[in-house]
Amino acid sequence: MSFVTDYYNYWVVVFLMMAGFYVVIAANNLVKKVVGLGIFQTAVFMMYITIGKVKGGSAPIVAEGVESFSNPLPHVLILTAIVVGVATTAVALALIIRIKQAYGTIEENEFEDKEDLI
Amino acid sequence: MNEFIDIVLLGMLAITALGVIVLKDLFAVVMLFGVYSLLSALIFVNLDAVDVAFTEASVGAGISTVLMLGTLALTGRKEKSTSTIKLMPLLVVLVTGGALLYGTLDMPPFGDPNNPAHQHVAPRYIEESPKEIGLPNMVTSVLASYRAFDTLGETAVVFAAAIGVLSILGLPKSERTALASGLQSHLVLKVVAKLIIPLTILFALYVQFHGDYGPGGGFQAGVIAAAAIILYALVFGLPVALKVLPPSTLNILVASGVLIYAGTGLVSFALGANFLDYNVLSSDPVAGQHLGIILIELGVGITVFAAMLSIFFAFANRAERKNIS
Numbered sequence: 001m002s003f004v005t006d007y008y009n010y011w012v013v014v015f016l017m018m019a020g021f022y023v024v025i026a027a028n029n030l031v032k033k034v035v036g037l038g039i040f041q042t043a044v045f046m047m048y049i050t051i052g053k054v055k056g057g058s059a060p061i062v063a064e065g066v067e068s069f070s071n072p073l074p075h076v077l078i079l080t081a082i083v084v085g086v087a088t089t090a091v092a093l094a095l096i097i098r099i100k101q102a103y104g105t106i107e108e109n110e111f112e113d114k115e116d117l118i
Numbered sequence: 119m120n121e122f123i124d125i126v127l128l129g130m131l132a133i134t135a136l137g138v139i140v141l142k143d144l145f146a147v148v149m150l151f152g153v154y155s156l157l158s159a160l161i162f163v164n165l166d167a168v169d170v171a172f173t174e175a176s177v178g179a180g181i182s183t184v185l186m187l188g189t190l191a192l193t194g195r196k197e198k199s200t201s202t203i204k205l206m207p208l209l210v211v212l213v214t215g216g217a218l219l220y221g222t223l224d225m226p227p228f229g230d231p232n233n234p235a236h237q238h239v240a241p242r243y244i245e246e247s248p249k250e251i252g253l254p255n256m257v258t259s260v261l262a263s264y265r266a267f268d269t270l271g272e273t274a275v276v277f278a279a280a281i282g283v284l285s286i287l288g289l290p291k292s293e294r295t296a297l298a299s300g301l302q303s304h305l306v307l308k309v310v311a312k313l314i315i316p317l318t319i320l321f322a323l324y325v326q327f328h329g330d331y332g333p334g335g336g337f338q339a340g341v342i343a344a345a346a347i348i349l350y351a352l353v354f355g356l357p358v359a360l361k362v363l364p365p366s367t368l369n370i371l372v373a374s375g376v377l378i379y380a381g382t383g384l385v386s387f388a389l390g391a392n393f394l395d396y397n398v399l400s401s402d403p404v405a406g407q408h409l410g411i412i413l414i415e416l417g418v419g420i421t422v423f424a425a426m427l428s429i430f431f432a433f434a435n436r437a438e439r440k441n442i443s
Contacts, residue, residue: 005121005228006227006228007222007223007225007227007228008125008128008228009124009128009228010222010225010228011219011222012128012129012131012132014215014218014219014222015132015135015215016131016132016135017215017218018211018212018214018215018218019132019135019136019138019139020135021210021211021214022139022207022208022211023138023139025207025210025211026203026204026207026208027197028197028198029144029197029198031144031147031148031186031189031190031193032138032144032147032197034186035138035147035148035151035186036138038151038154038155038178038182039135039138039151039154042154042155042158042174042178045158045162045170045174046158046161046162049161049162049165049167049170050165050228051233051235052165052166052167052235053165053166053228053229054166054229054230054231054236055229055230055231056231057166057231058166059166059167059168059333060166060244060255060256060257061168061254061255061256061257061331061332061333062248062254062255062256063254068231069166069244069256070165070166070167071235071236071240072240072243072244072256072257072259072260073239073240073243073260074167074235075167075169075170075257076257076260076261076265076268077268078167078170079169079170079173079257079261079337080261080268080269080272080337082170082173082174082177082178083173083177083272083276083337083422084272084275084276085177085178086177086178086181086182086185086426087275087276087278087279087280087425088279089182089185090182090185090279090283090429091279091282091283091286093185093186093188093189093433094282094283094286094287094429094432094433095286096189096193097189097192097193097286097287097433097436098286098287100192100193106193106194107197107198110198
């Protein structure tokens with residue numbers, strides 16, 4: 001049982017990563033691809049935060065009577081990664097809007113066919 | 119008990135991810151993605167990462183959902199594709215997933231205090247930062263002082279993203295938008311929004327200036343304040359919101375946040391210390407650190423607020439123009 005409790009976080013993270021990865025490579029719709037990328041991204045975040053957790057530790061904010069803290073370093077890295085993630089997502093969505101305007105569709109197979117016409 | 123909460127939340131997360139794969143209605147997919155972000159924020163709280171949870175809840179579930187809905191308004195909500203499972207991608211995913219699962223067996227056990235990740239610099243941050251920087255929240259100390267270069271670069275990324283979106287979608291022009299937009303005819307919405315908006319901005323200011331002592335800081339405060347203005351734009355219409363905060367003002371704000379941040383670095387440089395070494399900003403090193411952190415967090419807050427808002431205005435302006443034509 002301890003083997004499962006030691007590793008289940010990693011296993012779920014791998015499952016989520018692969019679910020996101022599948023959406024990115026299998027979906028035709030560009031908005032859905034961006035959502036898949038977001039799922040993958042959040043799974044990576046969860047992996048880092050899992051590594052930073054210390055059993056019996058508390059959030060890394062000094063308070064009276066708290067001796068053991070979780071590792072603050074992954075928290076900082078992931079906090080900034082989330083904000084960069086939304087910034088790049090916004091650029092991706094803006095590009096999707098322009099693709100719709102130029103090709104009239106955001107389904108990958110459809111505008112690939114139109115590519116030759118332009 | 120903690121493990122039990124973790125298992126339940128992770129299970130719900132897995133179901134949400136499966137829903138995203140299966141569903142064809144993009145509106146439902148985007149909503150599920152918002153749920154996914156909120157669930158992961160809860161898991162982050164459970165794993166002691168309160169600052170991360172705060173960011174994920176406000177950024178992931180808030181702003182990115184709004185932007186995705188804005189995109190759907192312009193591109194359509196149905197996914198046109200065959201519902202069969204594609205074999206080749208599935209094979210790639212299964213092989214990669216299998217390799218990663220095999221790799222996790224070499225990972226150190228979850229939560230063990232003797233793991234390598236907790237041995238190197240982390241103990242130094244935990245033991246020394248409250249004395250050196252004088253802030254209870256170690257995440258803020260590391261973010262704004264020890265790793266201030268990273269954070270400066272990242273503020274610049276947000277700035278660049280705002281420029282990117284504005285150059286792709288065009289700057290919002292208030293005269294081109296419909297006058298009768300928004301949900302102005304809904305009296306209840308108007309009254310509730312007027313009650314909520316000032317409180318949200320007050321909360322954003324609290325998060326901004328209390329970030330040194332509790333969870334929060336410039337990133338979260340900027341997003342929360344932007345959310346208040348987005349709510350205002352949704353209820354009272356885009357033209358009114360553009361009058362409150364014209365795009366030209368926002369453009370100045372986006373740049374001035376980065377300037378405040380880099381300028382703080384230059385001031386410490388001019389006073390004879392390293393770039394972004396706040397110790398020299400005051401006669402007492404701890405007071406100098408505190409002043410420096412307040413200044414750069416202010417810069418971060420201003421840039422994030424203005425960048426998120428101008429990105430939202432660019433998306434909303436496109437949608438309004440589409441409605442007119």
